[in-house]
Each structure stands twice: as structure tokens, then as C-alpha cells.
Amino acid sequence: MKDMITIVVRLTVSCVLAATVMGLCFIFTSNAKKHNEHIKEQQVMYELLGYKDGAEIPGSLALHEVYRYVISSSEKQSIGYVVPQGHGEETGFIFVNIDLNGVLIETKPIALSESEVLEAETRNKAVLAAVGPGYEVSFADQTIVVTDNGKRIAYLLGGKFQGFKTFVSVMLAVDPAFTLIGMEILEHEEDPGLGAEIEQDYFKNQFKGKPFEALKTINVVKAPIPADYLKALNGKVSEGDILKFREQYKDHDIYALTGATISSRAVSNGVKGIVTKFSYRVNVLDKVLKEQQLAVSF
Amino acid sequence: MANDKSSMQLISRGILSENPIFKLALSMCPAVGISTTVMNGFMLGVAVLFVQVFSSITISLFKNLIHPRIRIPTYTLTIATWVTVIDLVLAAYMPEAYAKMGIFVKLIVAFAIITMRLEMFACKESVKDSFWDGLGMGLGFMVGMMAIGFVRELLGSGAILGYDVLGFKPLLFFILPSAGFFVVGLMMAFFNWIEIYYKRSRGLK
Known part of the structure; x- marks a missing residue:
């Protein structure tokens, strides 16, 4: 009995000590x-x-964050957007609620500052307050509209899709005509040496410059990359030649990675999904914003 | 049981005669899973080195306070604390290194080699000796991982430290975790063979 008590006490003390050390470290580094x-x-x-x-x-370059929420109640679903209102010091955000047919339900101002809106929790609470009781809100994704002197030059899309093992998280850049201008793999857990090659330039750069029409039907082909194209993808030729190759292969499918066809297909399908869905959504959002004459920053 | 070895002997023991991977055959999971390239082996080796040294010192400091019945949970707790601290500090102040080492650091909690050194050495010996022992074992693990990584990277991707040296990929199979077992086994046999040969040539048994 005495032994048991000593064991319990000492174990508790060591746990408390360990927790204190970790907690302090977390506070200092977070x-x-x-x-x-x-x-x-x-x-x-x-x-x-x-x-x-x-x-x-x-x-003149400015980034405007747009957050998308799925609003659901027992009967119906709708999509809510948090969009920035104007730009500068005295700005707030507008919450735009659109039903699944693209018809506006309501708009409401949200009083959050630019730094507050970055905090997921504060933002979620504000959206919940805006839709009122009886609805559930869940954060879907975040899009960044890039403007140069007030003119839209690109969209940055975050997204996640199923890879070979777990989720692959990416960020895409598309121009206003939805031509892909860049892709970055943010997180993945594919096999090193096989699926992990998706983060290599020679794979990622194949997507660069693909127009929207090509992206809609993009697929992978199981064939080795032609040697000269590979050089261009790795950036070993001059800038002009890279553009030439990009133009030549712009409607071509993606060359799959050796031994990692599933990962390659996952990425190309994921990119296809993200871009096509986004193009639909942004058109709906733009239409509503225009009809309602809402002043937004982009 | 007092320790009668000098600091240099403790270090060389960790690297050669009691190498964690090739002699003690401990922590095989990470050795097989991570050591696909020399760089990966090095990164994990550095992380293990730090955790091993810090944990050894901590346990050695508190060895008289640890109840013998709960020593294993205490070891695990100590290792976990140090792993978390190193993980947090790296993430905060060395984001570049963390981007490469992050996943390795979190794996270390479950490493048999660290618990084993705490149990066999640090809980009996002085702080100074525990430090040298931890350093030796950490270095031994790092060297072992880099050796395996060297073979697997060369045969699997035809490269060393990311530089293409062969120009082609001889055996893609060596990148896969299962091939790690073959490499570890063959290298173990190779080092044992060298040792036996060396001893025989000097007329030792």
C-alpha cells in the first residue's frame, strides 16, 4: 500500500514537472x-x-482574402462568403449568403478588423452570429484575390485532395481566365522517392500555363517525359525556350511519375477539381456582387 | 557498478563495438523507414543525438529520486518532454531546419535505443559519463543511418546527397521500406565479417 502511494505521488509529480516544462516552452515559442x-x-x-x-x-499589389463557408440547417444548404469591403484602415467585411442556385439570400456587414479575420475562431463566431440561430456553419476554404491597381490579376486557391496515402494540400495560382500560373505542394505524405516526387519542379511545372479548357479534361499519360521537355521543366534552358515548350505542351496531358501513377493522377484530378469548381463559384459570386451593387475591395 | 571507461572509450564504444544499429539492432523501424537518403539519415541522427544526450543527463541527474518500479514510464516521460521541447524550439527559431527535420523529431519518442541507454547506463552512472555515453550512442546511430542511407540512395536513386552521380536509377526497389531490411542485414553481416577477420588476423578469438 505504501509502495502504491509513493508510486502514484512520484509519477504525478514527474508528469506535472514534464507538463510545466512543455507548457513553458510552448508559451515562449508559440x-x-x-x-x-x-x-x-x-x-x-x-x-x-x-x-x-x-x-x-x-x-500597387494587394491581396484580398475571401472565405467560403457552408451554411446548413435541417432543410437547406447555402454557401456563405466573407468578403472584404473596400480597402485601407476603416474597413469591415460583408457576409454574403447565396443559395445553391446562385440566388442571393442576404448580405450582412461583419465588424472585424483585418487581423481579427485571420483568426479562425473569431471569424467562425462572427459568421455564426450573422446567419442567426438554427444554422450550422463550417469553414470550407479560403481564396485570395490578387489585384494590381484595383485590377484583378490572379486568384490564389488553397485546396486539399486525397493522394495515394493521405491528403495532399496545395496552393494554386490562376489568372482571371483560370489559366494555371503556378502550383505549390504545401503538405503531403507520399512515399519518398516515388509519390513524393510530386513536389519536384519537373512534375509541378508541367501544370504551369495550362489553359482552363485543358485543365477541365486534364489526365495523366504513362510515358517518359521527352528529354528536351524535361530540361525545360527543370529550368535548364533559357526563359524564352521554356515559354516555347509551355506553349507546345499546353494542351498535352500530364506525364505521370515513374512508379507513382496514382499520386500523379491524384494531383491532376485534384487540380482539375479545384479550378473547375472555383471558376463556377467565382462567377456566381461576381454576378451576385454586381447585381446587388456591393462595394468590395477587389 | 562504477564506470571505468574514459570519455573517448565511451564515444568509440557507441560508434563501433556497440553501434546501436549494427551491433545492438535497436530502433530498426526508423532505420528502415527513414534512411532512404544520406541527408535523411543525417537529420534523424542529429535529432536523436540531441534527445539522447539531454535525456541521459536528465535521468542521470535525478537517478536517486526515480522509484525503481516506475522507471520506464519516467524515461518515456523524460524523452517525450525533450522531444517536445526540441520540436517547439526548432519550429520557432529555425523554421528552415524544421521544415526538413520536423517529421523525424516527432518519431523519436518511440525509439528503443534511447530508453535502453537510460536503463542500462544513465540511471547508474555519473552525469559526466552519461553525457559521453549519450553522445557516443547518438553519433553511432547517426553514422549507421548515414551508411544505410548512402547505400540506399546510391542504389535506389543513383545519387549521393541529392547530386546525381550515376545518371540513372539502378534499383528503384531500394527506396521502399522493405529493401531497408536487406540493406541493414547485409551491412550488419559485412561489419561482423570485418570484425571477425580483424580479430583472426591478430590472433584473437
């Missing part, structure tokens, strides 16, 4: 970690837009 993640995300975004290795980002 801010720096969040900051790093934010910087990395920004860096990925700008790289996708073509500002690589610290190239100067023009001041």
Missing part, C-alpha cells in the same frame, strides 16, 4: 512559430505570383 508560418505562407503566395527570391513586390 508567437515565433505563428509568425514563421505566416511569413512562409506569404512567401509561397508571392512565389506563385512570380516574385521569387526576395524580388521587390510593387506597392
Whole structure:
């Protein structure tokens, strides 16, 4: 009995000690970690837009975040968007609720600042308050509209799809005509040496410059990449030649990775899904915004 | 049981005569799963080295306070704490390194080699000796992982440290986890053979 009590007490004490050390460490590092993640995300975004290795980002460039929510009650479903209203210091956000047929249900202002809206929890609460009781809201995805001097130049789309093992998380950049201008694989757990090759340039760059028409029906072919095209994909030829190859192969399917056809197919289908769904959604959203004469920042 | 070995002997023991991978055959899962390239082996080796040294020191410091019946949970707790601390610190202050090492660091909690060193050495010996023992074992693990990684990277992807040296991929099979067992087994046999040969040539048994 005495032994049991000593064991329990000592084990508890060691657990408490360990927890204190870990907790303290977490408190001291969490801010720096969040900051790093934010910087990395920004860096990925700008790289996708073509500002690589610290190239100067023009001041006229602005990023506007649009958050999409699925609003559901027992009877019906609708899609809610949180869009920024104007830009600058004195701005808020508008919540736009659109039903599945693309008809506006309601709009409501949301009083959140630009830093508050980045916090998922605060944002979710604000959306829940805007739709009122009896509805469930769940965050779907986030799109970033990029404007240059008020003119839209690109969209940055985040997305997730099933890979060979678990989810593959990507960020895509498309221009206003939905031509893919860049792709970055953010997270994946594919096999090293096989499926993990999806993050290599020679695979990712195959998607670059594919027009919307090609993306809609994109597939993979099981064939080796032609040697000259491979060189271009790895960036070993001049800028002009790369563009030439991109033009030549723009309607061509994606060459599958050796030994990783499933991963290659997963990525091309995932990209296809993200872009086609987005093109539909953004058209609906634009139509509603125009009809309602809503002042948004993009 | 007092330790009668010098610090250098403790280190060389970890790398050669009691190499965690080739002699003690501990922590085979990570050795097989991660060691697909030299760089991966090195990264995991560094992470293990830190956790092993810190845990050894901690256990050695508190060895008189640990109740013998609950020593294994205490070891696990210590390792888990250090792994978490290293994980958090890396993520916060060295994001570049963390991007490459992150997944390896979290795996270390379940490594048999660390628990085994705490049980066999650190809970009996002085802090100084535990430090050298932890360093030796960590280095031994790192060297072993890099050796396996070297063979697998060369045969599997035809490259060393990411540089294409062969220009083609001889045996794609070597990248897969199952091939890791073949590599570890063959290398173990190879090192044993060298050792036996060496001893025989010097007239030892």
C-alpha cells in the first residue's frame, strides 16, 4: 500500500514537472512559430505570383482574402462568403449568403478588423452570429484575390485532395481566365522517392500555363517525359525556350511519375477539381456582387 | 557498478563495438523507414543525438529520486518532454531546419535505443559519463543511418546527397521500406565479417 502511494505521488509529480516544462516552452515559442508560418505562407503566395527570391513586390499589389463557408440547417444548404469591403484602415467585411442556385439570400456587414479575420475562431463566431440561430456553419476554404491597381490579376486557391496515402494540400495560382500560373505542394505524405516526387519542379511545372479548357479534361499519360521537355521543366534552358515548350505542351496531358501513377493522377484530378469548381463559384459570386451593387475591395 | 571507461572509450564504444544499429539492432523501424537518403539519415541522427544526450543527463541527474518500479514510464516521460521541447524550439527559431527535420523529431519518442541507454547506463552512472555515453550512442546511430542511407540512395536513386552521380536509377526497389531490411542485414553481416577477420588476423578469438 505504501509502495502504491509513493508510486502514484512520484509519477504525478514527474508528469506535472514534464507538463510545466512543455507548457513553458510552448508559451515562449508559440508567437515565433505563428509568425514563421505566416511569413512562409506569404512567401509561397508571392512565389506563385512570380516574385521569387526576395524580388521587390510593387506597392500597387494587394491581396484580398475571401472565405467560403457552408451554411446548413435541417432543410437547406447555402454557401456563405466573407468578403472584404473596400480597402485601407476603416474597413469591415460583408457576409454574403447565396443559395445553391446562385440566388442571393442576404448580405450582412461583419465588424472585424483585418487581423481579427485571420483568426479562425473569431471569424467562425462572427459568421455564426450573422446567419442567426438554427444554422450550422463550417469553414470550407479560403481564396485570395490578387489585384494590381484595383485590377484583378490572379486568384490564389488553397485546396486539399486525397493522394495515394493521405491528403495532399496545395496552393494554386490562376489568372482571371483560370489559366494555371503556378502550383505549390504545401503538405503531403507520399512515399519518398516515388509519390513524393510530386513536389519536384519537373512534375509541378508541367501544370504551369495550362489553359482552363485543358485543365477541365486534364489526365495523366504513362510515358517518359521527352528529354528536351524535361530540361525545360527543370529550368535548364533559357526563359524564352521554356515559354516555347509551355506553349507546345499546353494542351498535352500530364506525364505521370515513374512508379507513382496514382499520386500523379491524384494531383491532376485534384487540380482539375479545384479550378473547375472555383471558376463556377467565382462567377456566381461576381454576378451576385454586381447585381446587388456591393462595394468590395477587389 | 562504477564506470571505468574514459570519455573517448565511451564515444568509440557507441560508434563501433556497440553501434546501436549494427551491433545492438535497436530502433530498426526508423532505420528502415527513414534512411532512404544520406541527408535523411543525417537529420534523424542529429535529432536523436540531441534527445539522447539531454535525456541521459536528465535521468542521470535525478537517478536517486526515480522509484525503481516506475522507471520506464519516467524515461518515456523524460524523452517525450525533450522531444517536445526540441520540436517547439526548432519550429520557432529555425523554421528552415524544421521544415526538413520536423517529421523525424516527432518519431523519436518511440525509439528503443534511447530508453535502453537510460536503463542500462544513465540511471547508474555519473552525469559526466552519461553525457559521453549519450553522445557516443547518438553519433553511432547517426553514422549507421548515414551508411544505410548512402547505400540506399546510391542504389535506389543513383545519387549521393541529392547530386546525381550515376545518371540513372539502378534499383528503384531500394527506396521502399522493405529493401531497408536487406540493406541493414547485409551491412550488419559485412561489419561482423570485418570484425571477425580483424580479430583472426591478430590472433584473437
